[in-house]
Amino acid sequence: MKNLLLTFALIFTTLVSFSQDSQKTITVTIDNVNNDKGTVKMALNTADTFMKGKPIMSAESAIKDGKVTITFENVEPGEYAIIAYHDVNENNKMDFSDNGMPLESYGMSNNSMSFGPPQYDEAKFKVEDKNLELNIRF
Incomplete structure (x- = not known):
């Protein structure tokens, strides 16, 4: 009976450790923020949630000194995209001019800056077997 309980405990511990090993971290740095006013906000998205x-x-x-670093922890393997913006006035939203142009700096993973709204296919990346370090430019 003790051997049976010990076996189940060992199996459970192994399964838990494997499931935790599959989760990764994504550390994102932006080092060209225009000023230190406000905050930088980031969002980790899938194709279903992007924009x-x-x-x-x-x-x-x-x-701090035009730089931020944010880490997303316990990220499951898969395909994602990150979008970030500088919320200068801290109103928790991206501000736009009357003609629809952004008034606050923004960027996304892969640093694609095409005209028009950000596109998931241009920003996507894969989380697989190792932690990631990304740099986003505004």
Whole structure:
């Protein structure tokens, strides 16, 4: 009976450790923020949530000397895209001019800056077997 309980405990511990090993971290640095006013906000998205709804994860950071670093932890393997913006006035939204042009700096993973709204296919990346470090430019 003791051997049976010990076996189940060992199997459970092994399964838990394997499931935790599959989760990774994504550390994102932006080092060209225009000024230290406000905060930088980031959102980790899938194709289903990118520019459409609530992100998988979100975070924000104060700015120090034009730089921020944010880490998303416990990210499951898969395909994602990150979008970030500088919320200068801290109103928790991206501000636009009357003609639709952004008034606050923004960027996305892969640093694609095409005209028009950000596109998931240009920003996507894969989380697989190792932690990631990304740099986003505004």
